[in-house]
Amino acid sequence: MTRTVQLHQIASARSGDKGADANVGIWADDDRTFDFLRETLTEERVAAHFSRLCKGGVTRYELPNLKALNFILHDSLDGGGAASLRTDAQGKTLASGLLHMTVEAPDDLTVR
Amino acid sequence: MTEQQRTVAIGNGQGFWGDSSRGPVQLVRGGGIDYLTMDFLAEVTMSIMQKMRSRDPDLGYATDFVTQLEQILPECIDRGIRVVANAGGVNPDACAAKVAEVIDRLGLKATVATVAGDDILDQLPTLAAAGHPLENLNTGEPLAEHVNRVQSANVYLGAFPIAEALAAGADIVITGRVTDPSLTLAPLIHEFGWTEADLDKLAAGTVAGHILECGTQSTGGNYDRWRDVPDLANIGYPLVEVDESGDFVVTKKSDTGGLVDVGTVTAQLLYELGEPTTYLTPDVVADFTSIQLEQVGKDRVRVTGVTGREATASYKVSVSMTDGWKTTAQLTVGGPDAVDKARVTADILFARLAEEGVTFDEADRLVEVIGSNVLYDGMLGSEAAEPTEVVLRVAVRSQDRAAVNRLGAELASLLTSGPPGLTGFAGGRPKASEIIGYWPALIDKSVVTSDVAIQEARA
Numbered sequence: 001m002t003r004t005v006q007l008h009q010i011a012s013a014r015s016g017d018k019g020a021d022a023n024v025g026i027w028a029d030d031d032r033t034f035d036f037l038r039e040t041l042t043e044e045r046v047a048a049h050f051s052r053l054c055k056g057g058v059t060r061y062e063l064p065n066l067k068a069l070n071f072i073l074h075d076s077l078d079g080g081g082a083a084s085l086r087t088d089a090q091g092k093t094l095a096s097g098l099l100h101m102t103v104e105a106p107d108d109l110t111v112r
Numbered sequence: 113m114t115e116q117q118r119t120v121a122i123g124n125g126q127g128f129w130g131d132s133s134r135g136p137v138q139l140v141r142g143g144g145i146d147y148l149t150m151d152f153l154a155e156v157t158m159s160i161m162q163k164m165r166s167r168d169p170d171l172g173y174a175t176d177f178v179t180q181l182e183q184i185l186p187e188c189i190d191r192g193i194r195v196v197a198n199a200g201g202v203n204p205d206a207c208a209a210k211v212a213e214v215i216d217r218l219g220l221k222a223t224v225a226t227v228a229g230d231d232i233l234d235q236l237p238t239l240a241a242a243g244h245p246l247e248n249l250n251t252g253e254p255l256a257e258h259v260n261r262v263q264s265a266n267v268y269l270g271a272f273p274i275a276e277a278l279a280a281g282a283d284i285v286i287t288g289r290v291t292d293p294s295l296t297l298a299p300l301i302h303e304f305g306w307t308e309a310d311l312d313k314l315a316a317g318t319v320a321g322h323i324l325e326c327g328t329q330s331t332g333g334n335y336d337r338w339r340d341v342p343d344l345a346n347i348g349y350p351l352v353e354v355d356e357s358g359d360f361v362v363t364k365k366s367d368t369g370g371l372v373d374v375g376t377v378t379a380q381l382l383y384e385l386g387e388p389t390t391y392l393t394p395d396v397v398a399d400f401t402s403i404q405l406e407q408v409g410k411d412r413v414r415v416t417g418v419t420g421r422e423a424t425a426s427y428k429v430s431v432s433m434t435d436g437w438k439t440t441a442q443l444t445v446g447g448p449d450a451v452d453k454a455r456v457t458a459d460i461l462f463a464r465l466a467e468e469g470v471t472f473d474e475a476d477r478l479v480e481v482i483g484s485n486v487l488y489d490g491m492l493g494s495e496a497a498e499p500t501e502v503v504l505r506v507a508v509r510s511q512d513r514a515a516v517n518r519l520g521a522e523l524a525s526l527l528t529s530g531p532p533g534l535t536g537f538a539g540g541r542p543k544a545s546e547i548i549g550y551w552p553a554l555i556d557k558s559v560v561t562s563d564v565a566i567q568e569a570r571a
Contacts, residue, residue, distance in 0.1 A: 012335075012336040012379065018384055020250070023386065025379075025385060027378050027382065029375070063388050065402065065403055065404060065417075066378050067378075070385050070386075072386065085477075085507035085509060087480055087487065093487045093488075096336075097488045100491050100492055
């Protein structure tokens with residue numbers, strides 16, 4: 001059985017800038033939730049979620065030791081740093097943006 | 113049993129230039145640390161400092177450092193707390209001279225050292241001639257065609273020159289551009305006698321530095337579970353207690369607010385992270401997939417297992433260059449149809465500018481109606497209910513400074529000649545500010561020489 005949740009109910013995240021790219025790290029508190037994130041948050045799904053902001057595709061890295069995934073959102077800051085015209089030129093709010101994603105999660109995952 | 117292992121405690125009281133002065137005061141007051149680090153530099157900071165120095169040869173460093181040092185230095189000297197800061201920016205000597213004045217004024221005795229050699233601006237022509245093209249890491253383009261726009265050029269130095277300054281007896285080390293984690297790694301190299309071959313230890317010290325470098329981002333600041341973080345108003349700055357093996361505990365002082373748990377440390381480990389197995393510094397390549405975290409007490413997280421590989425043969429170089437002009441204009445729009453009125457207002461603004469021949473490429477103009485799902489464009493599914501007020505934010509950029517300034521000049525009249533419910537024009541016309549572009553490159557380590565100088569001991 002599954003239920004509909006937003007990622008912020010089961011995970012936490014932090015984002016920042018790397019030049020004109022941004023990174024979003026997301027992590028779980030327990031192994032089952034991490035496995036679910038690993039299955040669900042493919043590069044394609046995250047790229048689709050950020051499609052209007054991220055122009056250069058998404059690369060995913062895994063950090064099982066931290067129950068974490070790290071996404072690089074290539075060319076997602078309108079040039080980044082001083083050049084960007086965006087309010088969030090440094091991608092500070094993209095972590096919160098990922099946590100807005102709605103997913104169908106197993107109903108025995110811990111939800112907060 | 114052997115005696116309890118010696119640990120070295122390092123606290124970071126400053127995460128960037130503009131951070132609160134509460135950090136250094138809190139960490140030094142009452143002792144409990146052996147070293148205080150202070151991180152002032154970001155990519156864009158160096159070019160700002162370069163501009164300051166071009167206007168005044170005695171500027172070009174983090175002036176906050178001098179005022180903060182004045183507050184804490186007597187207790188630092190009293191307790192033997194040594195200070196390591198990258199406050200030198202593009203002018204470590206000028207920073208050291210100001211610090212010497214503080215030492216004299218307070219009647220203290222302290223030895224100041226500078227670490228420089230990172231500034232290669234004057235060497236760019238020689239380097240280009242010698243076959244170092246400083247190609248842009250993202251585009252592969254050589255720097256030569258853009259050299260007339262360059263504002264600053266700095267190598268990211270590592271921890272060993274700072275350790276050298278500490279070994280020479282410095283109480284205060286002021287550096288130019290060094291990697292952020294090297295401020296933390298250097299005292300560990302000095303205290304434990306680590307060498308270039310101690311790769312796992314160097315990696316552990318680098319991870320410790322990464323956890324510290326943004327100050328309170330590892331102690332409950334900017335943290336999703338903010339409702340669970342006690343007393344954010346009095347948030348504690350982070351410190352690490354490191355033993356000779358490189359294992360360490362992340363914590364904060366017990367009389368402070370905030371939180372140190374596996375979550376807050378994980379959050380900071382992921383901050384600005386690229387490929388996790390390959391965290392590059394001039395000293396080591398650290399593997400963030402090797403890090404093990406364990407809660408070992410209230411506000412205490414133990415970090416073990418860190419591994420590292422040999423550093424590469426290159427230093428990273430950060431070149432900054434002028435890249436045109438930009439400005440941002442804002443108005444607040446209230447009442448019925450606030451979002452539509454904001455969009456129409458922006459259209460009117462651009463139409464009036466176009467009428468006098470001032471146009472901007474589509475990619476160089478941005479209209480954000482803040483309050484209407486700007487930050488999460490496309491992510492939230494169905495749009496939120498019509499807001500009762502929004503902020504219209506218009507931004508443009510151009511190589512033409514005058515064109516950018518025209519936007520600010522046309523803003524105010526919209527209050528009397530646009531849709532109703534516009535307000536919030538304050539603080540005068542927004543002016544064009546120069547865009548400083550950032551050009552990342554690599555340079556062979558063999559052509560860079562770090563320069564450690566002990567300034568005179570002050571008595």
